[in-house]
Amino acid sequence: MIKNKKLILALLILSxxxxxxxxxxSKLTVKNITITKSDKTQLVVKAEMAVKPEERNFGFMERxxxxxxxxxxxxFERDQILSFWMKNTPHPLSIAYIDSQGRIRDIYDMTPFxxxxxxxxxxxxxxxxxxxxxxxxxxxxxxxxxxxxxxN
Numbered sequence: 001m002i003k004n005k006k007l008i009l010a011l012l013i014l015s016x017x018x019x020x021x022x023x024x025x026s027k028l029t030v031k032n033i034t035i036t037k038s039d040k041t042q043l044v045v046k047a048e049m050a051v052k053p054e055e056r057n058f059g060f061m062e063r064x065x066x067x068x069x070x071x072x073x074x075x076f077e078r079d080q081i082l083s084f085w086m087k088n089t090p091h092p093l094s095i096a097y098i099d100s101q102g103r104i105r106d107i108y109d110m111t112p113f114x115x116x117x118x119x120x121x122x123x124x125x126x127x128x129x130x131x132x133x134x135x136x137x138x139x140x141x142x143x144x145x146x147x148x149x150x151x152n
Contacts, residue, residue: 028055033073033128034147035104035140043138045130047073049150060129061088071130073150079123086114092132100125102146107135 028048035043046069050056056074060066076082079100086093090112097106097120108118109132120127128146135141 028072031073031150033071033150036145036147037139038141038144043140045069045071045128047071047128047150050074059084059089060091060093062090064090066091066093066131068131068134071128071134074127074129075151076125079125081122082120082124082127083117084110084127084129085117086110086112089113093129094132094135096128096130096135096140096146097121097124098126098128098146099123102148104140104142104144104146107140107142109133 028050030046030048033045033047035045037043048071050059050072056076059074060072074082074084082097084095089110092112093110095106095108095110095118096104099105099122105122105124106120110118110129126146
C-alpha cells in the first residue's frame with residue numbers, strides 16, 4: 001500500500017510540474033517594442049517577454065508560425081555575451097542583440113533546427129527575435145535604438 005501511495009504522489013507531482021511548465025511556455029506577457037531607426041522613423045514589434053530562465057530557455061521552440069510584426073524579447077539580469085541557437089525551432093528567425101542603453105549591437109539570421117551558437121560580439125542585456133528578414137525588410141540596422149520602456 002505504501003508503494004502505491006508513493007507512486008500516486010510522484011505522479012501527482014509530475015503532473016502538476018508538467019502543467020506549470022506548459023503554462024510558462026504558452027502565456028508570456030506581450031508588450032509593444034518601439035525601434036527608432038537612424039532616420040528617426042519608428043517601427044513597433046509586438047513581442048512576448050521572456051524574463052524567467054525557463055521562459056528564455058524555451059523561447060520560440062516548436063513554433064511553426066511567427067507572424068510578421070511579432071517577436072520575443074529576451075531580458076537578462078546583467079550585461080553579458082549572449083549565445084542563442086535554434087534547437088527544436090522550425091521557424092526561421094533573425095536576432096538582434098541589444099545593449100543596456102537600447103542600442104542594437106548585432107543582427108543575425110538563424111537557421112531552423114540549427115544547434116550552432118549565434119554569439120553577440122559584445123556584452124548585451126537583451127535579445128529580440130523576429131521572423132527572419134524582418135529587420136532587413138524594415139531597414140533596421142546595427143546602431144538603431146530600441147526603447148527600453150518595456151522594462152517598467
